Amino acid sequence: SNFITLEALDRVIGITSSRFLFNKEMKQRLKEGTTKKIGMEGNFDAEVIIQANPDLILISPFKRGGYDSLKELGIPLLPHLGYKEMTPLGQAEWIKCMGLLVGLESEAIARFETIEKRYNELLQLTAGVKKRPVVFSGELRGGNWYAVGGRSFLAQLFRDAGADYFLKDDTRSGGVTLDFETVYSQADKADFWRILNSYPGEFSYNALKAEDSRYADFRAFREKGVVYCNLRERAFYESSPTQPEVVLADLIRAFHPDLLPDHTPVYYELIK
Incomplete structure (x- = not known):
């Protein structure tokens, strides 16, 4: 969701699941092969990951795991804990981290400020x-x-x-x-x-x-x-x-x- 919001899907070269995928651009990337399906937690496809050659892999450490095999590939693993946040704005604020990773920090901050402003208006x-x-x-x-x-x-x-x-x-x-x-x-x-x-x-x-x-x-x-x-x-x-x-x-x-x-x-x- 962060990369969709930042219009940075070209930075995503591998995803775990497309079960609930709606985004047309990502569907096209999967069809073309510019984004690969890399398997699921606990059963990653190392060969596909090596072929994709990512600079970084975002992981959800509290899910089913299987990250030991990824460590052996020598690719940095970064925990993404947005889904563990207990507040809606806390979860949304992870867009800043994702923006920083792909060189879109100012865009991410601006987007979050817009989200926060509207959310707080609704709170009132x-x-x-x-x-x-x-x-x-x-x-x-x-x-x-x-x-x-x-x-x-x-x-x-x-x-x-x-x-x-x-x-x-x-x-x-x-x-x-x-x-x-x-x-x-x-x-x-x-x-x-x-x-x-x-x-x-x-x-x-x-x-x-x-x-x-x-x-x-x-x-x-x-x-x-x-x-x-x-x-x-x-x-x-x-x-x-x-x-x-x-x-x-x-x-x-x-x-x-x-x-x-x-x-x-x-x-x-x-x-x-």
Whole structure:
């Protein structure tokens, strides 16, 4: 997302995955072979990497690893920890680091200042909201409900959008595994339900109920409060890290529509 924002995709000669790739320029680079697929964490293709001959490899050290084999190639490895940031602006600020690497530091600083200014303007909008709706997140997967703690990036985003996360008193910043009964006891009366998935086709309340009939018991289901992003249709992972102000605007539009009546959702929107 940083290189897309900086219009510096010509500096990217290898990527790990194109599963949720939307960017036309990068798709063309992959087709032409100017950018290579180098495998995935834990299973990198050393031969392809050697052929690409990068000056630097950005790594996510908390993912599946496999970096020992990369070290043997003698190419410098630089940890990119943007996704571990607990605030949206903190994540977006990593564009400065990426700009520095590719000689676009001033452009990166200017871009971040624009992001920060708009984000803070939106924060002022929600600062005085009289009613803070409650929002919960996640779905059941294999009998477990996967959510994140109350000190997480997502919880902060909800706070900034003028809402209260259903686990706001939880002190964890990472993933939290719950059972359905625990979630229902804390979220049955929540106003909104945030869902992010890659549903094949048009996601709807009927589709949600078909996954588990108990979903229909949530107030957010009954009163049509599902705030949804489909990863198959929207470039969430690709672009949202450098557009926190857009994500925030989407959530404000859903939680407090009177505050941003003219905003057109980009990532998240209420399912009708």
